[in-house]
Structure formats: C-alpha cells, structure tokens
Amino acid sequence: MTTLLDVSALVRRFGGITAVNKIDLAVTAGEFVSIIGPNGAGKTTLFNLISGLDRPDSGTVQFAGETVTGLAPDHIAARGLARTFQHGRVFANLTVRENVLIGAHTRQRAARWPALPIGAALEFVAALIRPTWMRDEQELLDQEVRDILGIFGDRLLPRIDDPAHSLSYANRRRVEIARALALKPKLLLLDEPTAGMNQTETAEMKALIGELKRRGQTILLIEHKLDLVMQLSDRVVVMDDGIKIAEGPPQVVRHDPAVIEAYLGHPTLGAAEKVVAAEAS
Amino acid sequence: MSSWFDYTINGLVVGNIYALLAVGLALIFGVSHLINFAQGSVYSVGAYVGLVCITYLNTPLPLTIAIVLASCGLLGILIERIGLRPLQGRTRIAPLLATIGISLVLDQIVQLVFSAQPRALPSQVPDWRFVIGGGSIGALDLLIAAIGLASAAVLFAFLRFTKLGWAVRATAQDREAAQQMGVDVDRVDSAVFAIASALGGLSGLLVGMYYNNISPAMSFQATLKGIVAQVIGGVGNVPGAIFGSLFLGLTESYGIALFGTSYRNLFAFVILILVLISWPNGLFGGRRSLPPEPLTGTFIAPSRPVLLPFWLVVALVATGLLLPVVVTSPYVIQTLSNAWLYGMLALSLTLVAGTAGQISLGHAALLAIGGYASALLALDLGLSVLVAIPLAGLITGLIGTLLVYPAFGLRGHYVAIATLGIGEIVSLVILNWESLTRGPIGITGIPPLAIGKHDFYSAPAVYWLTFAVLVGLALLQRRLLRSPLGRTLRAIRDDDVAARTYGINPNRYKGLAFAFSGFVAGVSGAITAHLYSYINFETFTSQISVLALTMAILGGLGNVFGAIAAAIALVGLPEIFRVASDYRMLIYGLALLLLIRFRPQGLFGTV
Numbered sequence: 001m002t003t004l005l006d007v008s009a010l011v012r013r014f015g016g017i018t019a020v021n022k023i024d025l026a027v028t029a030g031e032f033v034s035i036i037g038p039n040g041a042g043k044t045t046l047f048n049l050i051s052g053l054d055r056p057d058s059g060t061v062q063f064a065g066e067t068v069t070g071l072a073p074d075h076i077a078a079r080g081l082a083r084t085f086q087h088g089r090v091f092a093n094l095t096v097r098e099n100v101l102i103g104a105h106t107r108q109r110a111a112r113w114p115a116l117p118i119g120a121a122l123e124f125v126a127a128l129i130r131p132t133w134m135r136d137e138q139e140l141l142d143q144e145v146r147d148i149l150g151i152f153g154d155r156l157l158p159r160i161d162d163p164a165h166s167l168s169y170a171n172r173r174r175v176e177i178a179r180a181l182a183l184k185p186k187l188l189l190l191d192e193p194t195a196g197m198n199q200t201e202t203a204e205m206k207a208l209i210g211e212l213k214r215r216g217q218t219i220l221l222i223e224h225k226l227d228l229v230m231q232l233s234d235r236v237v238v239m240d241d242g243i244k245i246a247e248g249p250p251q252v253v254r255h256d257p258a259v260i261e262a263y264l265g266h267p268t269l270g271a272a273e274k275v276v277a278a279e280a281s
Numbered sequence: 282m283s284s285w286f287d288y289t290i291n292g293l294v295v296g297n298i299y300a301l302l303a304v305g306l307a308l309i310f311g312v313s314h315l316i317n318f319a320q321g322s323v324y325s326v327g328a329y330v331g332l333v334c335i336t337y338l339n340t341p342l343p344l345t346i347a348i349v350l351a352s353c354g355l356l357g358i359l360i361e362r363i364g365l366r367p368l369q370g371r372t373r374i375a376p377l378l379a380t381i382g383i384s385l386v387l388d389q390i391v392q393l394v395f396s397a398q399p400r401a402l403p404s405q406v407p408d409w410r411f412v413i414g415g416g417s418i419g420a421l422d423l424l425i426a427a428i429g430l431a432s433a434a435v436l437f438a439f440l441r442f443t444k445l446g447w448a449v450r451a452t453a454q455d456r457e458a459a460q461q462m463g464v465d466v467d468r469v470d471s472a473v474f475a476i477a478s479a480l481g482g483l484s485g486l487l488v489g490m491y492y493n494n495i496s497p498a499m500s501f502q503a504t505l506k507g508i509v510a511q512v513i514g515g516v517g518n519v520p521g522a523i524f525g526s527l528f529l530g531l532t533e534s535y536g537i538a539l540f541g542t543s544y545r546n547l548f549a550f551v552i553l554i555l556v557l558i559s560w561p562n563g564l565f566g567g568r569r570s571l572p573p574e575p576l577t578g579t580f581i582a583p584s585r586p587v588l589l590p591f592w593l594v595v596a597l598v599a600t601g602l603l604l605p606v607v608v609t610s611p612y613v614i615q616t617l618s619n620a621w622l623y624g625m626l627a628l629s630l631t632l633v634a635g636t637a638g639q640i641s642l643g644h645a646a647l648l649a650i651g652g653y654a655s656a657l658l659a660l661d662l663g664l665s666v667l668v669a670i671p672l673a674g675l676i677t678g679l680i681g682t683l684l685v686y687p688a689f690g691l692r693g694h695y696v697a698i699a700t701l702g703i704g705e706i707v708s709l710v711i712l713n714w715e716s717l718t719r720g721p722i723g724i725t726g727i728p729p730l731a732i733g734k735h736d737f738y739s740a741p742a743v744y745w746l747t748f749a750v751l752v753g754l755a756l757l758q759r760r761l762l763r764s765p766l767g768r769t770l771r772a773i774r775d776d777d778v779a780a781r782t783y784g785i786n787p788n789r790y791k792g793l794a795f796a797f798s799g800f801v802a803g804v805s806g807a808i809t810a811h812l813y814s815y816i817n818f819e820t821f822t823s824q825i826s827v828l829a830l831t832m833a834i835l836g837g838l839g840n841v842f843g844a845i846a847a848a849i850a851l852v853g854l855p856e857i858f859r860v861a862s863d864y865r866m867l868i869y870g871l872a873l874l875l876l877i878r879f880r881p882q883g884l885f886g887t888v
Contacts (some may be wrong), residue, residue, distance in 0.1 A: 051782060077784035085782075091775035093583055093887065094768065101765070102772045106784035108765060120789045124797070127764035128757060138765060165583040183783065 003062075004029045004187050004218055005050070010059035012045055019045040021242035022059070027187065027220055032213050034221045034229040037239035038263065043222045044086055046239070047189050050220075051083045052076040064186055078106045080186035084176040084193060086222075092165040096156055099164055099175050100145045103182030109137060141182075148178050151208065170201045177208070188212070190221045194228065202228070230254065238262065286416030288538045289531065294422050294491065296530025297429035301484035302507035303514070303522035304436065305477025310517040311453035312473045314373070316694050318380040319360060320481050321504030322387035325497060327353045327482025328489040329395055332402050342405040346428075349486045350479040357478025358471050365474075366467065367878060374640060377694060378834065379877050381827055384500065385870025392497040393863055399496035402489035425487050432480055433523060440519075445472055453517070481507075501823060502546070505705065508698055509553040515563020525563070543721075547709040553702040557695060558687050584882035586840055594842075601748055605741035613857060614740040620853035621747040622812075625805035626825070627832035627844035628751075628758055629798040634830065635838030635887060636762060637794040638774025640697045641685075643704020644802060645825040649711060651677040651803030652810035652820065653718060656727040659811070666731050670807040677803025678796040685795050689788045692777070704826060711818040723817025730811045747808060751845065754801050759841045761797065762888060770794055771839070771888075824866065828852075831873045837883030846884065 005027040012020040019042045027033050035043050048054035050061055052073035060069045068076050082103070091099050105111055110126045113119030126134055149156045152174050159167065164175055173193060180188055193209065194202045206228045213219060213232060223229050229236060229250065236253040238246040240262040246253050253259055302320055309317045327349050334345040364383045368375045409420040440446040445468075451459040452469045460466050485503070489495040510529045514521025529549060536548040556564065605614050626648060633639045655673035658664045664672070684707070688699035711718045718724070730737035730746060737743050761767055772780045773787050781787060810816050832851055836843025851872070855865050876883065 053778065053782065072786070073781040074784045074786045077782060083782060085779065089776050089779040089782075091772045091779065093775050094771055098768050098771075101768060102780070102783050102785070105769065105772075110765070111769070111784070115786055115789050117792075120793055123766065124761075124793050127766035128760055130760075130764060134765075163583060163585070179783065 002029050002065075003027070004031075004064060005220070006062040007046075007050065008060050008062075010046070010049055010061065011057045012042075012049055012054065013057050018242045020049060020056070023239070023242075023244055025237060025244070027218060029186070029218055030216055032219045032221070032232055032234045033237060034223055034233040034235075035237045035239060036223065036226065036229055037245075041239040042242040043239055044191055045242075047083060047191055047222065050076075051081060051189060074106075077183065078112075080183070081189070082180035082183040082185035082187075083189035084173070084180055084191055086191045086195060088169070088172045088176055090164040090167075090172045090175050090179075093163055095161050095163055096149070096167070096175055096178075097142070097145055097160045100148060100178045100182045101141060103179035104141050104144065104184075106183060108141075110134065145178075145182065148181050151181075151211065152178065170197050173197070173205075181212075185217075187218045187220060190219060190223075192222055192224065194223065194225055206232070284416075284538070286413075288534045290416065290418055290422055292531035292534030293527060294425050294530070295534065296527035297425050298484050298488050298491070298526075299506050299510045299530055300429055300523045300526035301432060301480045301487070302503060303510035303526045304432070304519055305480045306507045306511045307514070307517055307519045307522035308449070308473045309477050310511070311519070312449060312456075312469060313365075313376070314517075315365070315376045315380065316508060316516075316698065317477070318377065318504055319364075319384040319387060320477065320507050321500040321502070322384040322391075323353050323356055323360075323478045323481040324485035324488075324503045324507075325391055325495070325500040326356060326387060327485030328402060328495040328499065329391055329485075330482065331486035331489055332395070332400060332495060335403055335405060345405065346483065346486065349482045353482025354475040354479035356482070357474035357476075360478070361470050361474035364874065366470065371877075371881065373693060375877050375881060377640075377697065378830070379874060381830070382870045382873035382877065384504065385827065385866055385873065388497055388500045389863065389867040389870060391500075393867070395497065397497055399494050401493055402486075402495050404490040404493060406490065421491060425491065428483065428487065432483070436476070436519070439476075445469070449473060505701065506549060509549050509702070512553055512698065513556050513564060518563060521563050543709075543713055546705065547713065550702040550706045550709070554687070554699060554706070557691060557699050557702075561691065561695065584837070584886040586837060586843075586886035586888045587884075589842055598752055601752075602745070605744050611740040614744045616856040617849075617853055618740070618744045618747045618812075619856070620848050621744075621751040622805050622809055623829075623832065623852040624751050624845040624848035625754060625801050626829045627836065627848045628754060628841060629802035629805070630829045631833040631836065631839055631841070631844040632758060632761075632801070633794050633798045634833050635840065636767065636774065637770045637791060638777075639685075639791060639794070640700075640830070642697045642701040642826050642830065643707070643823070644700075644829045645821040645823060646684075646704035646707035647677050647681050647799050647802035648806030648809065648821040648825065649707060649816075649818070650680050650799075651806030652816050653711060653724070654803065655807030656724045656810045656816060657717070659728050660724065660726070665733075666728055666811055667733075670804060670811070673807040674800040674804040677806070678799035681799030681803070682792050682795040686788075686792065689791050701823075701826075704823060708818050708821075708823075718818070721818065723815060723820075724810075725815050727810050727814045727816070729814060730808065743812065750804060750808070754804070755841050755845060758797070758801070762839070762841065766790070766793070828869055831869050831876075834876055834881075835872065835883055837885040837887050839888035840883065840885045841888075843883055843885035 003026050007023060007025040010020055010023045011018065023046060037043055045054065049056050052071050055070045060067055063076065063081060064079055066079065068079065091102060110123040113122055149160060155171060155174055156178065164172060167175065177193060194205045197205060202225060210232055233250050235248065236250050237244060238253060238259050245262055246256045246259045302324060306317055306320050309315055330349050330352050331345055334340045334348050340348065360383055364379050365376050368379055404421055406421045406424055410417045440450055448464045448469050449472065451464055452466050456466060506529065510526040511522045513528055514525030532548050532552060533545050537545050608614060626644065629647065630641060630644045633641050651673045654676045655669045658669040658672055659666055684703050685700065688696065691699055712721060730743060737746060769785055769790050773785060773790055777787050806821065828851065832847035833844060835850065836847035851869060855868060860868065
C-alpha cells in the first residue's frame with residue numbers, strides 16, 4: 001500500500017490561537033479515513049492547509065509522493081486532490097452540467113498548457129477556433145458528467161441545465177460532490193457532506209459515500225454524524241483544540257476515554273457529542 | 282527653507298480637508314461595507330450651499346457652517362433612505378453602483394443649477410497671516426486645522442460616549458448581532474450617512490474658501506482623494522483615514538514642490554495602487570486572512586438570459602447593414618456609428634465586469650491607449666490606418682493586462698478602486714509624457730480612416746466599417762463565451778476560491794479576459810481617434826468609464842447582445858432625440874439607479 005497523503009507536524013496559528021497544532025496524518029491509497037471532533041477543533045483548517053487554500057506556519061504536506069506544502073490550490077488540484085466545502089460553494093450562475101464540468105477543468109488539454117503567456121494565449125486561440133480534438137474532448141466530458149450525475153439517481157439529471165442557484169440546499173451539496181468526482185481525484189476530501197440535511201437525505205448521502213468507497217475511492221471525511229463515520233471508516237482521527245487526541249479503528253476510538261472526555265468535557269454540547277455520550281454509556 | 286515650511290503647512294491643511302471626506306467614507310464602510318462614490322458629490326453640494334449662503338444670503342461664517350452641515354447631513358439621510366436602504370440584501374456590488382448613480386445625478390443637478398463654469402467662493406475669514414520662523418500661517422489655515430481637530434474630537438466623543446455612537450460601533454463590528462441585540466441598524470445607517478455627509482459638505486466649503494474656486498467637476502476628484510486616503514489608512518478605519526489623509530496631503534504638497542503641479546494627482550494614485558497591492562488592509566490593517574465562504578450568487582443578480590433566435594440575429598444584422606440605404610440623414614448615420622463604437626466599449630467591459638466579475642471603473646483608459654497607439658503608429662511610424670488600428674488593439678490588450686496584472690489578487694470593491702486609480706494614472710501619464718504623447722497639446726492631424734487609397738469620409742462608409750467591426754468582435758466574444766474558456770471565466774466570477782480549488786489559476790484567465798477586452802476597447806479607441814483626427818488626454822474621460830458600466834448593466838452583465846442594445850439606447854437614442862448633454866448624464870445616472878433597484882439583471886439578463 002502506498003501512502004497517498006502524508007501530513008507531518010502541521011501547525012497553523014491565528015493570532016493567539018493554534019487552530020492546528022502539530023498534526024500528523026497519513027492516508028494510504030484506497031483507505032477511508034474520518035476526522036471527527038467538536039466544532040472549532042481545527043478540522044476545516046486542516047482541510048484548508050491540505051488543499052492549499054491556507055498556508056501552514058510549519059510542518060509539511062506530502063501528496064502522491066510530492067511535497068505540496070504551501071503550493072497554490074490550483075496546483076494541488078492538478079495533482080489529483082478534490083475537496084468539497086462545509087457550507088457548499090457551487091458556482092451559482094452556472095448550470096449543474098457546467099458546475100460538474102469545472103470539476104474536470106484540470107483534465108482538459110488546453111487548460112494544462114503551461115501557465116506562461118504563450119500557453120494561455122494558445123488556450124484562448126483554441127477556444128475561438130474550437131478544433132476537432134477539443135470538441136471531441138468536450139463531448140467525452142459531457143458524457144462523463146451524465147455518468148457522474150447518474151450516481152445521484154434522479155436528483156440531478158433532470159436538472160442538468162438548471163442554474164445552481166435554483167437548486168435546493170441538499171442538491172447543491174450533491175453538485176459539489178459530483179464536481180469533485182469529475183476531477184477523478186486520487187484523494188477526495190469531504191467536509192461535512194451531510195451538514196444541514198434531514199434524515200432521508202443523510203441516509204442517501206451515506207449510501208452514496210459507501211458506494212464511492214466500494215469503488216475504491218480514497219476518502220478523507222470530516223463528519224459530525226457518528227453512525228455514518230463508524231460504519232464507513234477504516235480509521236478515525238479525533239481532533240480537539242487543534243490537537244490529535246486519538247486515532248484508530250472506529251470501535252477502538254469510540255471507547256477511548258480521552259475522546260469521551262473531550263466531547264463531554266466541552267461546555268457546549270452539540271448533537272454529535274450527545275451521540276458519543278449516549279453510545280459511551 | 283521657508284518654502285518647505287509653507288509646503289508642510291499646505292500639505293497639512295489639504296490633508297485636513299481630505300480627512301473630513303475620508304472619515305465619512307470610513308464610517309460608512311465600517312457600518313455598511315460600502316464605498317460611497319457619492320461622497321464627492323455631497324462635498325461639492327456643500328461648497329455650493331456655502332456659495333449661496335455667502336454671496337446671496339450674506340450669512341456670517343458660523344451660520345454658513347451650520348447651514349452647510351445641516352443641509353448636507355439631510356442630503357446624506359436622503360441618499361441612504363431613498364438610494365441605498367431598498368438595496369439591502371442585494372448583491373454586494375449593487376449599493377456601490379447605486380452610489381455611482383447618485384453621484385451622477387447630484388453632480389448633474391449642481392451643474393444644471395449653477396452651470397459648469399467655476400465660481401469664486403469668497404473666504405469669510407480675515408486675510409491675516411502670522412509669521413512663524415521663516416514661514417507664515419494664514420487665519421484660514423488655522424481655522425481649517427481647528428475644524429479638523431474639533432470634528433475628530435466630536436466624532437470620537439460621539440462614538441465613545443453616546444448610545445447612538447455605541448450602536449454605530451456595534452453595527453460596524455457585527456451587523457446581525459447588533460440587530461439581534463435590539464440596535465436599530467437602519468437608524469445607525471441614517472446617522473452615519475448624516476455625519477459623513479455633513480463632514481463631507483463642510484470639507485467642500487473649506488476647500489472652496491481655501492482655493493477661492495469651486496466647480497461641479499471638483500466632485501469626482503474629491504471622491505477619489507477620499508478613497509485614496511481611506512485605502513492608505515485601511516478601509517473602514519476612522520483613525521487610519523485621518524492618518525491617510527494627512528499622509529496624502531503632505532505627499533502631494535512635497536510632490537508638487539519637487540516635480541510640479543501636473544504630477545500632483547499621479548502621486549495620489551500611484552500610492553493608492555502601491556498600498557492596495559502591498560497592504561490591501563491599509564498600513565494599519567491586519568494580515569492576510571482567508572475570505573469567508575460566500576453565500577451563493579452574491580456577485581451578480583442571478584437570472585436566465587434572454588435567448589435570441591438565430592433568424593432574429595440575422596434579421597437584425599441585415600437591418601443594420603441596410604440602414605444607411607434607407608435612412609438618408611447623415612446625422613442619424615453618424616450617431617449610430619458613434620453608438621457602434623460605444624458598443625465595442627460595452628462589449629469590452631461586459632466581458633471583464635460581467636463574465637469575469639472584475640468591475641472595472643477605468644475602462645476609458647483602454648480607449649485612450651488604443652487611440653494614442655493608433656494615432657502615433659500612423660503619424661510617427663507612418664503605418665497605414667488599416668494596419669495601425671488592429672495593432673493598436675493588440676497593444677492595448679497587452680498594456681491593459683500588464684497594468685491591471687498587479688491588481689489581480691484583489692477582489693470585489695477593491696478591483697473597482699484599483700481600476701479607477703489605474704485609469705487615472707493612464708490619463709496623467711499621457712498628460713505628462715510629452716516626448717511621446719505631445720502632453721497637454723494632444724495629437725492633431727491624425728490620418729482619417731482609409732483602406733488603401735480610399736478615405737472613409739462619407740457617413741455611410743464610416744457606418745459600415747464600424748458596424749462590421751462591431752459585429753465581428755461580438756461574434757468572436759460570443760464564441761468565446763460558449764467555449765470551455767467562457768465557462769471557466771464565469772466560474773471565477775461566481776466563486777474564485779472554489780475555482781482555485783478545482784485547478785483554475787484565476788490570474789491566467791483574468792489575464793485573458795483583460796487582454797481580449799483591451800483589444801476590443803483599443804480598436805474602438807483607435808477608430809475614434811482616426812474619426813476625430815484630434816485627441817488629447819481628456820478625450821476619453823472617466824465619465825465614459827461610468828457610461829460603459831451603465832451600458833454593461835443595462836444590457837445584462839456578460840450579455841453580448843445586451844451590451845450593443847444598451848449602447849444604442851444610451852448613446853444613440855439621446856443623440857437622435859437631441860437631448861442636451863447636461864441632461865444626458867442625468868439620464869444615465871437615473872437609468873443606473875432605476876436598473877439596480879428594479880431590474881438588476883439588466884434588460885436581457887446576465888449570462
């Protein structure tokens with residue numbers, strides 16, 4: 001098994017707060033790893049550091065055998081990393097189809113031409129001329145978009161030409177995942193894919209993520225709904241106050257005293273914490 | 282050394298005047314995250330209210346000041362209540378555009394009432410001068426300093442010790458939270474606009490007395506200076522705005538001492554761009570932070586564009602081609618040729634502002650670069666006009682992109698400010714680079730449009746040429762929008778963070794958008810230059826930039842057909858119906874306001 005993602009001693013401080021404090025994390029190809037922890041534990045900050053949206057104060061991130069620490073997000077995406085966002089960031093005025101096609105941006109031939117003025121100028125000329133290979137490529141991608149949307153049953157396919165701003169919240173989250181899949185990612189980062197979803201939608205999302213896992217997709221997941229985490233994860237990482245407080249198979253982590261204390265010890269008890277508490281008792 | 286003392290005093294006095302403007306801008310930005318482009322208009326209203334008081338009513342100075350404060354404060358309340366409050370919850374660019382519209386309307390009303398001629402504003406302060414060391418200070422200098430200090434003190438006391446002042450600070454920190462705690466944020470907005478406008482009007486009065494000269498044109502420069510001062514100190518930061526104003530006043534004063542008056546504004550805008558790029562949060566601001574996750578569709582009003590059937594497009598193009606055969610009035614044909622040239626400008630702006638989401642307020646500069654490039658290529662290098670025009674387009678694309686490139690890292694309102702500053706820099710460089718551009722004299726004797734030996738003098742010939750170029754460029758742009766590249770540009774506009782996360786390098790695509798946009802505008806400017814046979818640094822004014830933006834919004838941001846239709850509506854129709862030019866700007870301002878309020882997606886929808 002090859003290590004796909006290797007995060008070591010990653011630190012990010014905001015003012016006086018250390019949001020991510022010396023986190024080590026490794027994900028091997030084909031693995032399903034979940035990160036759990038109370039709100040404000042630093043999970044999303046960790047995602048931002050891995051995906052290049054934020055730069056660590058110290059520590060390194062290795063992805064697919066390369067050091068990518070501090071690289072711009074577009075460069076990291078081009079190496080095969082896709083992520084979704086906690087609150088959803090779809091392109092509101094683009095249709096569902098176009099949103100997913102943006103996911104395939106890095107796989108387009110013209111977009112990969114080096115970012116020198118020459119490469120960009122050639123991309124511009126190609127867009128105006130639209131040579132045969134480009135049309136073929138777009139047709140192929142279009143078919144791929146339909147295949148990806150097919151995974152979501154009839155949630156998105158009938159709305160393929162609707163602008164994303166007209167979709168329901170749950171559908172926007174689905175579009176985000178579809179867009180991420182279109183990148184054909186080596187590693188998929190999912191930031192709370194079921195946030196704000198009702199029980200039916202959550203169950204559907206769980207089935208979908210399970211299906212992705214079955215297909216061999218390597219996934220790093222942030223999630224508060226613990227039954228989903230416990231059922232799907234190969235390994236669970238628990239964060240609190242920027243520190244990794246536990247790591248291991250779901251069954252072990254669930255009974256780890258440090259984890260229980262972290263959840264129960266917090267003054268704000270959220271839904272997820274209550275679940276842990278209930279399961280622990 | 283005495284002159285240095287005088288320059289310092291002058292810098293501090295001017296800085297104090299800027300401070301009165303900038304503090305208001307900072308307060309407004311703090312509370313409603315809005316850059317108020319109408320601040321300069323209130324300032325000029327203040328100056329004219331002062332004029333009425335002093336020359337017609339013969340009021341004593343304290344009463345003059347009180348009347349200016351009261352009337353401008355009231356004007357501020359009206360601006361907020363009528364122009365801006367209905368836009369709450371809209372796209373973030375909407376109120377900014379509304380303040381531009383309000384500014385056009387106010388400036389034009391002032392011009393209609395008092396004429397565009399500069400007027401003398403007699404100072405009511407005795408002409409005493411106090412000699413200190415080698416220099417001297419006038420009574421008016423002292424008065425301005427005293428008013429600056431007093432205003433700062435009163436403002437500080439208000440924010441610190443009154444309940445409404447607390448409410449203002451609470452709203453600035455977190456609007457929603459303040460609202461939930463029972464703060465009447467509408468009242469806070471009203472109060473802030475009243476204070477900002479009262480101070481702005483006072484600033485206009487003082488500057489009028491200081492230079493003994495006021496004109497409606499002072500408004501735009503004042504807005505710019507206030508914004509520059511505010512950006513230096515950190516947008517929304519009140520003490521920062523005061524510091525920025527004094528800094529700007531001193532820099533300008535010393536700059537004039539060293540290089541001469543025509544460089545004065547160049548300093549201001551170069552500082553603006555440097556600060557924006559290097560310290561986007563101002564010299565006092567905090568460090569980088571990740572932009573918050575936006576709600577969806579915050580930039581432009583979501584809508585579905587109106588799709589024109591193919592036959593209709595063909596029919597419209599055919600009508601356009603045949604028009605000179607049917608319409609014999611050369612006046613109408615000339616007017617429409619002019620509309621086609623503006624149509625190119627609107628196409629150019631709708632691509633960067635609409636498709637790529639980079640609101641540019643300096644687009645007239647691209648026309649100027651294109652016009653000068655083509656004129657100089659034809660005159661100095663002897664190129665034929667047919668070669669010079671497309672070459673000028675390419676040069677404009679290149680220079681335009683390089684000029685904006687440093688500002689590619691900016692977002693939202695800051696892009697608008699930066700492009701505004703860059704536009705001013707371009708026209709000031711044209712003014713001062715005499716060896717290349719012939720400076721203030723301008724370029725005369727630009728060869729006319731011609732193909733080979735055939736000059737295009739007749740109105741229909743010019744019409745067909747401009748129409749053909751417009752249709753050609755529009756088809757190219759439409760093809761671009763429908764390519765994967767068009768999709769990428771719209772993705773950057775909608776959410777640049779998500780776009781970057783999916784492998785899009787925004788700079789590469791913004792660069793392409795500005796290059797194509799520059800080419801289109803450059804061609805328009807080049808044709809204009811050959812048509813006019815004379816251009817100077819004022820041929821393409823910043824009013825044209827605002828007009829271009831109004832066109833892009835009227836047509837629907839990013840909408841190719843809409844841009845052309847808007848050019849006909851805003852340039853062609855007023856001309857054909859012979860609306861006086863004073864009323865024309867008023868119409869543009871009102872059109873912009875009404876559009877933003879009632880049809881933000883434009884006539885034909887955003888693409």
